[in-house]
Amino acid sequence: MAVTRRGMGRDGRPTLEQVAARAGVGRGTVSRVINGSPRVSERTRAAVQQAIADLGYVPHRAARALAANRSDAIALVVPEAETRLFAEPYFSGIIRGVSAELADTDIQLLLTLIRTPKERQRFSQYAASHRVDGVLLVSVHGDDPMPDQLAEMGIPVVMNGRRSSDELVPHVDCDNVGGAQLAVEHLLGRGRSTVATITGPSDMYVARCRVDGYKEALRAAGREPDEDLIAKGDFSEESGHAAMHKLMRRRPELDAVFCASDLMAIGARRALRELGRSVPGDVALVGFDDSSLARHMDPALTSVRQPMEGMGRAMTRALLAEIGDSGPDRPRLVLPTELVRRGSS
Amino acid sequence: MAVTRRGMGRDGRPTLEQVAARAGVGRGTVSRVINGSPRVSERTRAAVQQAIADLGYVPHRAARALAANRSDAIALVVPEAETRLFAEPYFSGIIRGVSAELADTDIQLLLTLIRTPKERQRFSQYAASHRVDGVLLVSVHGDDPMPDQLAEMGIPVVMNGRRSSDELVPHVDCDNVGGAQLAVEHLLGRGRSTVATITGPSDMYVARCRVDGYKEALRAAGREPDEDLIAKGDFSEESGHAAMHKLMRRRPELDAVFCASDLMAIGARRALRELGRSVPGDVALVGFDDSSLARHMDPALTSVRQPMEGMGRAMTRALLAEIGDSGPDRPRLVLPTELVRRGSS
DNA sequence: TGGGCGCGTGGGAGCGCTCCCAGTTGTGAT
DNA sequence: ATCACAACTGGGAGCGCTCCCACGCGCCCA
Structure with missing residues (x-):
């Protein structure tokens, strides 16, 4: 039964299998099309894309994450206190930038506010178990060990700002x-x-x-x-x-x-x-x-x-690059600041 | 092999199977303990919990989501424009409240900024395919059909504010x-x-x-x-x-x-x-x-x-309740406002 | 004309969980 | 002691995807 199963998913939505049946190809081929593999002929690709469109197929995130061992999600970690103090424009600016950069990647943004050391601990555990593909850290204090911890665990991290002039963890700062x-x-x-x-x-x-x-x-x-x-x-x-x-x-x-x-x-x-x-x-x-x-x-x-939105974008780009090729380049960006002249001077 | 597989997960982290082996019980029992089923004896429960602690086991979200057909995530949808205008205290207040209410549920918060009709469309698709368990809508305009669309699709929704006095979609508003x-x-x-x-x-x-x-x-x-x-x-x-x-x-x-x-x-x-x-x-x-x-x-x-943080909390509680028992009660909360007296009056 | 070679392709084997159906045990009533 | 019944428990069968191995086919070189 399992071998020839061609039914809908549990929630009535089409599955890969259905798309494959409709396009007259195998599951593997559909998967290849979806993931943009070059090893598919143009004819086949077109047929599959048509089937996807016909059925209104949307890949199931969880299934994908489980099989591919990645989550297609990144976390933005913000110390709770900062949401009060720097609420505006800092916080929302960053978020806007991150969100904009993520808009056409179908990577999800997970917002994590941390208010206690316990929650901090819990988040580390989360990140450690590869529940997110990468982490964006915002307003990290000078003595915060989290960035190093995450980096050591092999989790891609990008911080906003740095803790010292010789910051080793990848970061985006403004000048x-x-x-x-x-x-x-x-x-x-x-x-x-x-x-x-x-x-x-x-x-x-x-x-x-x-x-x-x-x-x-x-x-x-x-x-x-x-x-x-x-x-x-x-x-x-x-x-x-x-x-x-x-x-x-x-x-x-x-x-x-x-x-x-x-x-x-x-x-x-x-x-x-x-x-x-x-x-x-x-x-x-x-x-x-x-x-x-x-x-x-x-x-x-x-x-x-400070170019808050630009920093959000830059951080996200850097993180995605890190996740992507995991190259040895540890980006350290410094964005320019700008003087806005008004009546007080 | 599959039947007696007892190895670590791919990323070197323990799996349910390992915990079961260590506790000398079956997978089903461990699952029951984790999900708080009452149908487990006290002895067994303790043994399993010990094994979980020893191994530092953390359930794999994606696997869980796939098997159980839920995502353990809710989305907070914010029209991009609002993050500018009402940046503070509106936006961050809501987020703080939502986050606080979610803190001990291990449900994740997905932040979605919507800036174009296209993105709006895309989000609907997302929600429709049960990639989130529920949706929180913020600053919905009077003519926005999204709340009704989602509700019709059977997706739990809670809005902040309402579109009219006879708003049918569950919501939390302030007075x-x-x-x-x-x-x-x-x-x-x-x-x-x-x-x-x-x-x-x-x-x-x-x-x-x-x-x-x-x-x-x-x-x-x-x-x-x-x-x-x-x-x-x-x-x-x-x-x-x-x-x-x-x-x-x-x-x-x-x-x-x-x-x-x-x-x-x-x-x-x-x-x-x-x-x-x-x-x-x-x-x-x-x-x-x-x-x-x-x-x-x-x-x-x-x-x-306006009690922004309180509204965030109330919305979240309402949404979780809706997700939980999917009872027919459509919460409509109105929270009190408060006058802060200062020098101008 | 035969033996590579590589491109495209199909589909089995899992990913780590939950669900559920049996099976096993312990208990009380007869 | 015997049986019915409940309380627990084990583990098979999937969830929908990706990975990868194997296979078929056409092409080129000898």
Whole structure:
């Protein structure tokens, strides 16, 4: 019976076998057509494609996955906390990019939010058992071992951002140093003479990059960075507020501030208002991220834009390449950032 | 050979068969333990569980899906446009809720962004071939046939929001009418006498609900709604700006505005500033959505909050219930909204 | 004219599970 | 002790696909 079975699938949908019968060929041939094997004559291919169209055949994912030992799915792993903080445009931008790149591959996107170490553990197990073909990691912290773990287990991984300058795991990052330079050069170009900065937490590589860019831009303009003009924040609005007050106490004459995040720029703006300083009249302000908050500030905030969607796409392309030929090339991309000029500078 | 095969899986991971061998039982019994069947003695269950732990066994999803004819995955379908507009907190809030509810079910979340009719078509096909167990639909437009299509095909569906007051497809909505009432009552309670509103597009049910709430609150306070005090917008900032100007031209004496979205409130705020009216001194403002923009306005915007995460959770629970017992109950939940009071009113 | 050779092709053997039907055991009633 | 019955348990038969081996055929070279 099994040998000559030609019935529909359980759910009333046609199976490979049916398509084969209709096209007057064997199962193997249909499979070859579907998977684009070149070892099929043009005549046969056409006949099979016709049968597929007639029957409205759609391959059964699970059966395919089981037989071929792959899942045709990749996971996007996001620490839960990030969905709050960077909700927009970071999170949705990445997703849009990934999704766009996946659109014509019939690979599925599995979204995994991780909120506890337990869930983290569980996900590793998942990935380990080849339930996904590859993993996209987003906003990985400096001390996170997961990327290395996955990589060691032979699971294709691509991260967004890196944990250090000598990151070994394949990743796609944006040019944080360059973005910061752009911002500072712009401020200098507008005739500002005393440019301060409010930084992110120093244990985050991305934050260090932005400080580096700040310093480099100053040096390139022939001025030595002054530690008094560098105040530490943690990317939050409150920290930006506090840092701005500290800065004004230390250097009341400053006339420009580069903030490593839009949120901190908002805090800084508030502090300046409290001190009766106008923006951009007394002090020019530049942020980082180009969030919607920046657009809606008053005056609107000049900000460094990261190509979030582009990063999502690039990550996906890199991952697919890794899954595909598993070549030894470990992609490390750095995408350019861009300065969006608005009223605050 | 096949009968007594006891080897590892292809990827070096243990299979059901191995677990059975180790526990000294048959495959069927292990399967029963894994699937929580009650028809297993306590002794046997313990032995099997021990074997599972020893081997670090994880069931193979694809094999399971194939044999059991289910996928253990649900899809969250989002029109691409929405990820831009409502990026925050709408999109990420829903996702967080869904993900939280799924956390201990080992059902996977498949994220599908739809940008073209072609992709829409493709997704329907997917769903039709039982590649997912159920579908979560987000921000469905009034004329979208997809919910009905899916429902007719026997695919469990739950929508967020509804297309009309007599929506037949199972859905979870928030109390838009009630939220609007809350807002207007609050304004009235603060002694405002002439309360206007800026509405969303009238072809969206959600927008009509908010107008209804506005009118009802006025009537409850013994005043007849005045069409001059109702200006139409489309949820965008620009439309809010235009509507506010129109309103002030028609009724210069108004002293409060309920905006059907935060974005429109921002536009309205700008218009008021242009006209030299203070907020909340001259005109009190209330928005809808409680986005981060509201928190960062100056003064911060009073706004109606929708329980996004709660809606995500409720949708997921409803969908799982539908998948589970496929009972004839078509859940229609309406979650309460809440007024977040800030400086603008 | 015969023996390769390779392209196309058919279909058996599985992938790792679940389902279900027997079979085996233990229990209580007769 | 005997039988009926329930509670458990084992394992065959697939799920729909891919992989790969073997086979048939036409072609080229000797």
